[in-house]
Amino acid sequence: MRDKSILGLTTLLLSALLSLFIVEYELFVIGGQQEAVRTYARVVATSMWNFEPQAPRDYLEIIAAQQDYKRIWVETPDGNLFVSACGGLDSRLDRYLARLGLIRLVSFSAPVEYEGEIIGVVTAEWWNQSIYVDGIATFFALLILVIVWMYLRLARAKQDLELRVQERTAEVSRLQHLLQNIADSMPSALITVDTAGRVLTWNPAATQLTGRQRDDVLGRSLWQMCPMLGAYRETFETVVDRRQVVHLHEKRGSPPGGKTYWDVSIFPLVADDVRGAVLRIDDVTQRVHLEKEVLHSAKMASVGRLAAGVAHEINNPLSGIAQSVQLVMRALDVGLDDTRRRLKEMGLDPDALGRYLAARRVLFYLKGARQAGERAARIVSDLLTFSRKPLGGFTSHDLNDLVERTLVLAETDYDLGRGYDFKDVVVVRELAPDLPRVICDGQQIQQVILNLVRNAAQEMLRAEATLAAREEGWRPRLVLRTSLTEDGSYLRLEVEDNGMGLTPEAREHLFEPFFTTKEVGVGTGLGLWLCWSIVVERHHGRIWGETLPEEAGGHGTRFIVELPLAP
Missing domain, CATH: 3.30.450 (Beta-Lactamase)
Structure with missing residues (x-):
């Protein structure tokens, strides 16, 4: 027109x-x-x-x-x-x-x-x-x-051509923006490198993995800017020369945040005049830990089944031993009329035998053997209870009883290689009497108590040399305290130690999975996360940790668990 x-x-x-x-x-x-x-x-x-x-x-x-x-x-x-x-x-x-x-x-x-x-x-x-x-x-x-007319037609054709060029340019820009957004949104680190090792593209996941910003590395040598990736330089050159894809699985990485596991894939890049390779790096640390935890759980399940079988086998001879000791004690008890009569029939003086047994402390030793047998029977019973799969889920439990039974299990915890023995810890029970019963999964709550008690004992014994040098007469001390909250809607359990306390880093990542302050090979970093999952997700309760205030000694850690009375 x-x-x-x-x-x-x-x-x-x-x-x-x-x-x-x-x-x-x-x-x-x-x-x-x-x-x-x-x-x-x-x-x-x-x-x-x-x-x-x-x-x-x-x-x-x-x-x-x-x-x-x-x-x-x-x-x-x-x-x-x-x-x-x-x-x-x-x-x-x-x-x-x-x-x-x-x-x-x-x-x-x-x-x-x-x-x-x-x-x-x-x-x-x-x-x-x-x-x-x-x-x-x-x-x-x-x-x-x-x-x-021809000029106008040419001008119109030029205008249409410019419009189409603008539309195509906008479409190319949109697609480039879309591809960049896709690369930026991927959890995998994507790094494009030319044949000289210079960085061409860099997504946010690469920044998170290496700690290097995009503007700092673009156009510069990847191997100089990120020495932790230097182990893949030879593989990179092989991919560029042979134009073959290489996949490396579960390689140990050393980013700024600590050691991790990586899956590394290197793809040859041939686009127009650009030659090089694309590195895709996935942080599979969590997957590796989960796989190890699954294997560990399977192993522990096998150990649990083995322990249950062994417990059954031990329970029978323990019963025989306990009964035999009881019979021997009854047979040697000169205070019983039946025993005195039988001794006299055999021509023995009951009083003289009593004095002999007392002098040799025979009855004392027999009583100790009987108590040891009863304790072993309780351990076997608790072990059987703990290893069984829950049948009915939530039932009514006495929190103090759960604490006591868990402590019996914890007393058997020791590690000769690390010089760790739970019996070296002074355990103080401050269990409030007449607490209402709580509806919970008893085995899972025992698991929470056991994890908290073991963590506290291990941390105290690990820092024993430091704390003993700092405070004369220091001994590892563990306090377990139960009570009812002020509003009467929760039962509270406190597990308190006199160790080093929580560091700021530990407080920030307290219940995160795979975070641990223990040495490599000692902890998986799943104990507190499992406690949080059981208390919060399964029982709708609360759990938190804190460092003891100055008036409580100035060091030590307290974990508080609150379970609702109404499930």
Whole structure:
């Protein structure tokens, strides 16, 4: 629509200019010819007055030839022809143009005056080519219109082409932005490197993995900026040379945050003039730990089944031992009438035997053997209970009883290689009596108590040398405290030690899986996370840890578990 408007305005303008040109041209031609004829009349006047016909004839023939007149002549006032001259024969073009109507024959007369008297009339006749000129002008006007139309078409085509280029550029930019967003959103570290080892692309996951910002590494050597990736340089060069994909699984990495496990894939890059490789690095530390934990759980399940079988086998001889000791003690108890009677029947003095047994402390040792057997029976019973799979889930339990049974299990915990023995810890029980029973999964709560108690004991014994040197007479001390919250809706269990306390880093990552402050190979970092999962997710309770305040000794850790009375 816009092109048509421009073309219409251009046509009107050219038509107006053409009309003005034609009018001006005709006025110019006709005016010039009229003035020329008047000039001829003045020149001819003298010859006619002197009646010299030959002189004006020669003059007029010259003029006719020069001005391309068809004919020029002079008549006297009485109408007689005085002299006449022709400019030449009509050309074939003139005749053809005359038939087409593009030229026409026109004439102009001027009086011949001499001393104020008209002595004749000069008439000139010529082909008027203004129409021909008009045609030429029209042709050029049409030619200009065609040029303008073609220019407008080309301009429109250019505009359309620029628009398509802009759309394609925008689409390419959108796709590049989309690909960049995809790369930035991926959890895998993606690093593009050319053959010289210079970094071409770098996504946020690579920043998180290496601690290096994108602007710091782009265009620089990857191996210099990230020495922890230098172990893969040889593999990178092999991939570039052979153009083969290489996958490396569960490789140990050493990023700024600590040692991790990586899956590393290196892909050859051949794009236009760019050659190099793309490194994809996935942090699989959690997966590796989970796999190890699954294997450990399977192993522990096997150990649990083995322990259950062993416990069953031990339980029978323990019962026999306990009964035998009980019978021996009864047989040697000289205070019983039946025993005294049987001794006398055998000719033995019951009082003398009693004095002998007391002097040798036989009954004392037998009583110790009986207590040891009973303790072993309780351990076997607790071990069987702890190793069984829960059948009914949540049931009513006495929290103090769960604490006591868990401590019995904890007393068997020792590690000769690390010099760790739970019996070296002073255990203080501050268990509130007459607490209401709580609806919970007893085995899982025992697991929570056991994890907290073992963690506290291990941390105290690990820091024993430091704390003993700092505080004279220091001994590892563990306090287990139960109570009812002020609003009466929760049962509270506190596990308190007198160790080093929690570091700021430990408080920040306290219940995160795989975070541990223990030495490599000692802890998996899942104990506190498992406690949190059992208390919060399974029982809808609360659990948190804190460092003891100054008034409580200035060091040590307290873990608080709160279980709702109403499940």
